[in-house]
Amino acid sequence: MSTPQPVPARRPSPFWLVLGLLIVVGTIGSSVYVRWFSRPSPVLGAHLAEVAKQAAGTTIDFSAEIDGTWDTMHVITPYTSEADIEKQLGFVWSGAQRSRAMNDDRWQLVVFADHERVVGAADIGRELIAPKVAIPRAQAKFVVKDGALHWVGEK
Secondary structure, three states, X not given: OOOOOOOOOOOOOHHHHHHHHHHHHHHHHXXXXXXXXXXXXXXXXXXXXXXXXXXXXXXXXXXXXXXXXXXXXXXXXXXXXXXXXXXXXXXXXXHHHHOHHHOOXXXXXXXXXXXXXXXXXXXXXXXXXXXXXXXXXXXXXXXXXXXXXXXXOOO
């Protein structure tokens, strides 16, 4: 009788190794991206609160104050429904449900968007007075009055 010969192990093709690696890295990267921009930032919120403490009459230009690429700013008032937030933003964003403004009237949500994605968001106190409209970056100017920031853009 002859002894069976062992079958040599097949090495995976480099193509499949690279594809598997890309899938793993892409999945991790996308979950980090979603987690980072899917909730309001306490750091940005603290910065906006400090900006609101400027002397009365001071004009604050958010296009210079908030770094990064964004084209619209949205001030979302307390208790605004997710459907109304999506309507105001013009796209779906799941991060709104993590905002304190969803169930506490001491907070409002400020969202900075670039086309149809959120690039920054913050829960802040009631320091910003603005209409429920998309404020273009070029018109994101506020003046300090009575301890709050009032929008001075076109209405």
